[in-house]
Amino acid sequence: MSLFQSRWEELASIKAELACRDWFPGTSGNLSIKLNDDPTTILVTASGKDKSKQTTEDFILINDSGKPITETNAKVSAETGLHLEVYKRTNAGCCLHVHTIDNNIISELFGDEGQVVLRNQELIKAFNIWEQGAQISVPIIENIADLQELAINFGNAINPQVPAVLIRNHGITAWGKNGFEAKKHLEAFEFLFSYHVKLQMLASAKLSYI
Numbered sequence: 001m002s003l004f005q006s007r008w009e010e011l012a013s014i015k016a017e018l019a020c021r022d023w024f025p026g027t028s029g030n031l032s033i034k035l036n037d038d039p040t041t042i043l044v045t046a047s048g049k050d051k052s053k054q055t056t057e058d059f060i061l062i063n064d065s066g067k068p069i070t071e072t073n074a075k076v077s078a079e080t081g082l083h084l085e086v087y088k089r090t091n092a093g094c095c096l097h098v099h100t101i102d103n104n105i106i107s108e109l110f111g112d113e114g115q116v117v118l119r120n121q122e123l124i125k126a127f128n129i130w131e132q133g134a135q136i137s138v139p140i141i142e143n144i145a146d147l148q149e150l151a152i153n154f155g156n157a158i159n160p161q162v163p164a165v166l167i168r169n170h171g172i173t174a175w176g177k178n179g180f181e182a183k184k185h186l187e188a189f190e191f192l193f194s195y196h197v198k199l200q201m202l203a204s205a206k207l208s209y210i
């Protein structure tokens with residue numbers, strides 16, 4: 001099996017698993033995986049497609065400027081620039097962007113602070129942080145319509161020690177050195193967001209009940 005075929009199947013498998021969680025509402029979300037460095041080649045999801053479906057045109061092979069390397073009628077993800085910033089600034093090999101209700105709520109709850117600090121949770125070990133009292137701070141940037149400006153702001157917010165950036169009322173982009181690690185990180189962030197949202201809801205329900 002060629003590297004192209006193997007990376008295609010790896011990304012298709014991750015996409016199918018994330019789709020099972022209904023993490024691609026309304027054609028939202030985009031995924032990418034790196035094939036080579038020097039020159040950089042990346043598979044990225046085609047724009048505007050229903051990512052819960054599996055087709056032979058789901059991904060496009062691009063260079064490090066985001067331009068297709070092979071003939072295609074499909075358009076590259078509108079948010080390819082975010083993925084390119086991750087590959088430029090980190091050692092990521094795979095990058096996953098999803099819009100979930102939990103990540104959108106967290107981004108709004110903490111958006112004014114510009115970050116959300118996650119602590120006191122065993123799952124923080126998914127980021128290879130094992131010390132007592134471990135915590136991880138996820139940057140949050142404002143969502144803007146100009147995607148080139150969004151990519152610049154996104155790139156400037158990247159902390160190589162933290163494999164994600166939240167875009168307020170939009171979604172999360174998480175990454176890892178390979179598909180396995182990127183998916184592990186994304187799942188851990190979404191678990192921590194969901195935990196926090198539910199805890200806040202229960203705490204305020206309890207208060208109003210007393």
Ligand SMILES: CSCCC(=O)C(=O)COP(=O)(O)O
Pocket residue numbers: 026027028029030045046047048049076077078079097
């Ligand atoms: C309806 S979602 C709006 C675009 C977006 O935020 C997204 O994640 C999907 O864009 P793409 O071009 O990758 O389909």
Ligand SMILES: [Zn+2]
Pocket residue numbers: 028029030079097099170171
């Ligand atoms: Zn998006």
